[in-house]
Amino acid sequence: MNARRIDWPNFWTCVAVVLAICVPLALDPDVGGAALKRIYAAISDGFGILYLLASVACIALLAWLALGRFSQVRLSAHGEGPEFSTPSWIAMLFCGGIGAGLMYWCMIEWTYYYAAPPFGAMPRSAEAAEWASTYGMFHWGFTAWAFYCLPALAIAYPYYRQRLPWLRFSNSWHRFLRGNEFGATGRFVDFWLAIAIIAGAGSSLAFCTPMIAACLARLAGVEYGFGMDLVVIALSVAIFATSVWLGLRRGMKNLSDVTLLLGFGLLVYVLLVGPTTFLLRSSLNGVGLMLQNFVRMNFWTDPYARSGFVENWTIFYWAWWISYAPFIGLFVTRISRGRTIRELILGMLAFGSLGCWVFYMVLGNYAMHLELNGLLPVSDLVVQQGGHIAILRVLEQLPLPALVIAVFALMSLAFAATTYDAAAQALAASQTLYLPEGEDPPRWLRVFWALGVGLLPTVLIYVGGIEVVKTGILVSSLPILLICLVGTAALLRSLFEDHAGAGSLPGAE
Numbered sequence: 339m340n341a342r343r344i345d346w347p348n349f350w351t352c353v354a355v356v357l358a359i360c361v362p363l364a365l366d367p368d369v370g371g372a373a374l375k376r377i378y379a380a381i382s383d384g385f386g387i388l389y390l391l392a393s394v395a396c397i398a399l400l401a402w403l404a405l406g407r408f409s410q411v412r413l414s415a416h417g418e419g420p421e422f423s424t425p426s427w428i429a430m431l432f433c434g435g436i437g438a439g440l441m442y443w444c445m446i447e448w449t450y451y452y453a454a455p456p457f458g459a460m461p462r463s464a465e466a467a468e469w470a471s472t473y474g475m476f477h478w479g480f481t482a483w484a485f486y487c488l489p490a491l492a493i494a495y496p497y498y499r500q501r502l503p504w505l506r507f508s509n510s511w512h513r514f515l516r517g518n519e520f521g522a523t524g525r526f527v528d529f530w531l532a533i534a535i536i537a538g539a540g541s542s543l544a545f546c547t548p549m550i551a552a553c554l555a556r557l558a559g560v561e562y563g564f565g566m567d568l569v570v571i572a573l574s575v576a577i578f579a580t581s582v583w584l585g586l587r588r589g590m591k592n593l594s595d596v597t598l599l600l601g602f603g604l605l606v607y608v609l610l611v612g613p614t615t616f617l618l619r620s621s622l623n624g625v626g627l628m629l630q631n632f633v634r635m636n637f638w639t640d641p642y643a644r645s646g647f648v649e650n651w652t653i654f655y656w657a658w659w660i661s662y663a664p665f666i667g668l669f670v671t672r673i674s675r676g677r678t679i680r681e682l683i684l685g686m687l688a689f690g691s692l693g694c695w696v697f698y699m700v701l702g703n704y705a706m707h708l709e710l711n712g713l714l715p716v717s718d719l720v721v722q723q724g725g726h727i728a729i730l731r732v733l734e735q736l737p738l739p740a741l742v743i744a745v746f747a748l749m750s751l752a753f754a755a756t757t758y759d760a761a762a763q764a765l766a767a768s769q770t771l772y773l774p775e776g777e778d779p780p781r782w783l784r785v786f787w788a789l790g791v792g793l794l795p796t797v798l799i800y801v802g803g804i805e806v807v808k809t810g811i812l813v814s815s816l817p818i819l820l821i822c823l824v825g826t827a828a829l830l831r832s833l834f835e836d837h838a839g840a841g842s843l844p845g846a847e
């Protein structure tokens with residue numbers, strides 16, 4: 339392997355940043371955890387409005403791009419058509435963008451909103467329940483996928499139209515970097531991609547590890563504890579490290595297909611054996627409420643009551659999607675050659691959202707049904723014993739609980755492994771200079787980052803609490819948000835320059 343191909347300064351800065359955060363946190367969790375909570379409050383209070391403005395601007399811009407004069411521009415150099423069939427492209431979009439984090443949050447997100455609802459509703463009232471079953475879908479809906487879509491376009495457009503020989507996050511700045519892609523600015527952009535992947539993907543692992551561990555402990559008939567968390571981390575890191583080592587990229591792809599099938603199988607099962615009518619009613623109701631209030635929810639800054647709902651939830655979610663966005667953008671670019679701008683936008687926003695919603699509709703509303711009918715105090719379980727235990731108890735209520743828990747745990751484990759496989763690949767690629775098409779970054783680098791992404795959640799779980807995880811996401815996403823603003827400006831400038839003729843139908847050549 340040619341050592342010169344590795345971007346050593348980028349690599350070592352990343353390692354130093356991860357260690358500088360993890361070591362003090364591990365040594366003094368109390369002080370570190372409290373400091374992180376203060377940082378979260380300061381950023382969400384001071385910069386939160388930026389995230390909300392960005393969400394509104396992003397939706398408006400994508401609507402214009404999908405419907406306006408550039409909608410037919412193709413992401414290919416000579417107007418050639420799509421590389422993958424539409425159904426498999428949609429499945430890849432969804433699988434690539436979503437991981438085990440969805441499995442965790444779809445089950446229990448509503449409990450937080452039921453206890454502390456938005457828009458001044460009474461906690462635990464019928465109105466609170468309405469918002470509770472709606473808001474999760476909003477946080478995993480159009481706006482969220484819009485945050486994925488815009489950076490994807492900004493990376494894919496120069497990559498395909500200018501036929502760039504490398505696929506890096508700094509491609510989105512290509513219009514402004516011309517000729518200096520490997521200078522300090524371009525490298526800084528790629529460096530932040532790495533930090534955001536570690537924070538974003540590490541957080542998914544931090545959320546889902548205790549959940550998988552609790553399920554496995556129940557199946558094995560042992561007590562759940564931190565040791566079990568470590569077993570799960572070791573297991574998921576081992577799965578993706580092995581796949582990286584053996585080059586099982588196809589294997590991982592098949593695994594994610596099987597995972598998706600298992601997931602939808604579980605949804606159909608719960609819909610049929612669960613309270614079918616209630617699930618259908620609450621789902622339809624939730625979608626209606628969200629569509630009706632879509633503008634309000636996007637624009638809601640809560641300036642008078644200052645309940646903290648927006649800072650605690652909406653801004654946290656937007657930050658999480660933003661921190662994942664460049665990483666997903668690189669993946670989406672790889673699979674979207676030949677798609678038009680309109681196809682990419684509508685495909686991501688419509689099918690991405692729909693895929694997330696069905697999990698919230700079935701699993702989230704099923705859990706809520708248990709609480710509303712006095713069958714299981716899910717909200718109390720979340721507060722007292724944590725989301726992972728609450729999820730396990732919810733699954734136990736279904737017929738054939740052992741089978742359901744096994745399927746759920748397997749699925750989450752596979753989701754985690756595929757997400758981290760992609761994360762390790764993207765991290766290693768961002769630190770490899772001059773990566774020719776079709777070639778992978780060095781194997782040791784991929785395995786190293788597979789382990790690196792595992793380290794952060796171990797420390798976060800130890801320090802404890804989702805607040806800490808949320809802070810990591812928020813801090814890492816702020817520079818990404820600013821980088822994406824510049825990337826969007828570059829995209830627009832290139833579009834206007836490349837298709838200057840009035841009334842021209844670009845890409846139709």
Ligand code: NM2
Nearest residue numbers: 436437438439440542659
């Ligand atoms: N996002 C979609 O764990 C996951 O589901 C990965 C998380 C960014 C909130 C994606």
